[in-house]
Amino acid sequence: MDVDIGNALASVASPGVSREALDRLDEQVADAHERIEQGMANADHGYEALNLPERTDPDAIRATVDPLTDAGALVTIGIGGSSLGAATIVDALSSDTETVFLDNVDPEWVTAHLDRLPLEDTAINVVSRSGTTAETLANFLVAREAFESAGVDWTERTIVTTGESGPLRDLADRHDLPSLKVPDGVPGRFSALSAVGMVAAAVCDHDLDALLEGAAAEAETLTGSLYECPAYAYGATTYALDARGAGMNAMVPYAESLETYSEWFAQLWAESLGKDDLGQTPLRALGVTDQHSQLQLYRAGPRDKVVTFVRPTETADRSIPETEVDDLAYLGDASLGDLLAAEFEATEASLAAAGRPNVRVEIDRVDEYELGGLLYGMEAACVLAGELYGVNTFEQPAVEWAKKATRGLLGGGEFAEADAVAEKTELRVEQ
Amino acid sequence: MDVDIGNALASVASPGVSREALDRLDEQVADAHERIEQGMANADHGYEALNLPERTDPDAIRATVDPLTDAGALVTIGIGGSSLGAATIVDALSSDTETVFLDNVDPEWVTAHLDRLPLEDTAINVVSRSGTTAETLANFLVAREAFESAGVDWTERTIVTTGESGPLRDLADRHDLPSLKVPDGVPGRFSALSAVGMVAAAVCDHDLDALLEGAAAEAETLTGSLYECPAYAYGATTYALDARGAGMNAMVPYAESLETYSEWFAQLWAESLGKDDLGQTPLRALGVTDQHSQLQLYRAGPRDKVVTFVRPTETADRSIPETEVDDLAYLGDASLGDLLAAEFEATEASLAAAGRPNVRVEIDRVDEYELGGLLYGMEAACVLAGELYGVNTFEQPAVEWAKKATRGLLGGGEFAEADAVAEKTELRVEQ
Structure with missing residues (x-):
């Protein structure tokens, strides 16, 4: 540029x-x-993102997605950094593969997409480093069920991109799913040029080498x-x-x-x-x-x-x-x-x-x-x-509060943050 | 609310x-x-927008769009206030009619839409108060040509919403197109609840009375x-x-x-x-x-x-x-x-x-x-x-400069603003 x-x-x-x-x-x-x-040379957390052009292996990505490149549609299930890099690349370039990004848990919208798509011709690209992201896992569980209801074997149509361990890694191992690893030291928002952003591009047959x-x-x-x-x-x-x-x-x-x-x-x-x-x-x-x-x-x-x-x-x-x-x-x-x-x-x-x-x-x-x-x-x-x-560019600590409160509100453990939700100050003006 | x-x-x-x-x-x-x-009572410029719930005639809108309610797709050609109200309504509600908003002049994107849509089953909703908005008229001219090339009579498939006079009004009269009037005293961004926003909703069979x-x-x-x-x-x-x-x-x-x-x-x-x-x-x-x-x-x-x-x-x-x-x-x-x-x-x-x-x-x-x-x-x-x-809520004078410069750059008259474009201060850092 x-x-x-x-x-x-x-x-x-x-x-x-x-x-x-x-x-x-x-x-x-x-x-x-x-x-x-120095950070790049040491592969320090975050700085490692700037090494991706030489670290990312496009052949490995292509080989992993190969069984699904004939899919007419690709549903990427991820949120934030697990979605936006991939969406940016496929939305910028044109392809015959329809791409959908389930990056929200709005029930009506999720249902509308799953009802509309030809699931037998649709691939799933599920992305979460931890394998525990609530929105992503909820949508994945819902999508799996939709595939099953439609008589389509989701294990034949799913690619997983996740960390070295966690529920998604276990699942990939258990079902022998094609999978890739979120690179170490690279925060989600800096991961467009890794498997996180490039699986969708590969399914859409874009030129990973040129990227x-x-x-x-x-x-x-x-x-x-x-x-x-x-x-x-x-x-x-x-x-x-x-x-x-x-x-x-x-x-x-x-x-x-x-x-x-x-x-x-x-x-x-x-x-x-x-x-x-x-x-x-x-x-x-x-x-x-x-x-x-x-x-x-x-x-x-x-x-x-x-x-x-x-x-x-x-x-x-x-x-x-x-x-x-x-x-x-x-x-x-x-x-x-x-x-x-x-x-x-x-x-x-x-x-x-x-x-x-x-x-x-x-x-x-x-x-x-x-x-x-x-x-x-x-x-x-x-x-x-x-x-x-002079900030810590690669962390996002302020989002943790709401994650804990959400989990607490849904009965996923005891969190003081969830109790604070009930203490809201109200000044309502109603119609 | x-x-x-x-x-x-x-x-x-x-x-x-x-x-x-x-x-x-x-x-x-x-x-x-x-x-x-007071402004509402006097139907003063702008304040008149707040009278739309009683001024807008949903029967007139429904009657005007009636010949085109069977269209499978609706292309609204408009920009800013001539597009966003309609888009907000139809995107919020679900319908069997596909809706596209040509609110930009990106050539590749305009072409992709016109190539993709089944034009024989597509209606055009062109909206411009003045009838001279450069982006809207350019896209309308391009869309008309695409319909003609596809052997579809655009005069049978176009609804016009515009002011009392101007090129679009003349065109509607000449071809006897179904048309509606942009209400007086209502700036575009306040016109969602008039024909400007509601033609698309009517084609999509949404409940105008309830709106x-x-x-x-x-x-x-x-x-x-x-x-x-x-x-x-x-x-x-x-x-x-x-x-x-x-x-x-x-x-x-x-x-x-x-x-x-x-x-x-x-x-x-x-x-x-x-x-x-x-x-x-x-x-x-x-x-x-x-x-x-x-x-x-x-x-x-x-x-x-x-x-x-x-x-x-x-x-x-x-x-x-x-x-x-x-x-x-x-x-x-x-x-x-x-x-x-x-x-x-x-x-x-x-x-x-x-x-x-x-x-x-x-x-x-x-x-x-x-x-x-x-x-x-x-x-x-x-x-x-x-x-x-204490501002003048209903004007937008700061956008005029660029409109004049655009026109001047395209040879549509002499404008000092166009000359100023060439005087840009550069400090380039190149790859």
């Missing part, structure tokens, strides 16, 4: 970063890069200066803008196929950096659609956000037919691609003209190679930002 | 609102309500006190929290069917209140999914947001099969609905325990009546918040 931070400079925007501040920040980047390199090669090429750019490394330029600039008041980061791809990528980024950014009362809040938006929804706020609301555009420079195109209406004649000389490109440039410039900071991230096109680079680049940007904030 | 602001009180959360502050705010609410009532009745019942609650009106309780509380540092409002429905509702809310909130350097930034999230993505940030990041839960109290359910795994046995005593409910309560309590403000909005279930109430209630909340901020 290429990154252009020109519209984040203090000469353009407020908040903005001066050239001098960037130069000072670059010294911190050099130190942070040393820690990151990893694109990521590896991005890894090559990691150096001690933000001026030489796109990922670090992005991580350092967004960090500096947050410190200057841009507490939000709106991720705005100009491609429908990258809508899920924004969800993936939102988890990466929120869960990695949102701690110790710090962290930038990710916003998800989409060009051009959200020009008619969020642009008013981005351009004229509080000066509390940076907008990140992600733009593939090459796309397929389609011409707009001529029209006899004078007021619309200009459209007939253009294509949808021209319109998309003009709207992108216009929106970017409209923010700059209003002094609102924005960053442009460019990829050549939406394919496996470029996507691998984008995912890796954003992960590296996030790791760098975590170093600059 | 019912609203519980207990977890937004200063005794629970920081930022939070004290009882005394709420009492003082209630005097402003009384004044604002008088202005709103309007639910909205009318909510309208009955508008009184001069936040303690008596759920909509005002919501609008006043979120305003007060913003003033105390919660510059973001995360909308988190605990129902997959309400995911699009969050997009609708995000436009309503952003475009109405995001001006004069003011306004709360809407975040879109989804329970339980985003507990594994955004909850870490919401609970442990900066104290700069309020979380709004929307919860249907009745849902369909599905039991979770028993499992022999000890660690998961508690799931086998529960249903997916139990799990969803426990996760909702646990997440709400986990934020309260961390002193993070949150508000609970309850509806009885996701059906036409309750949805009408929710949409109307949030519109009224937004209008009240606009009064409290």
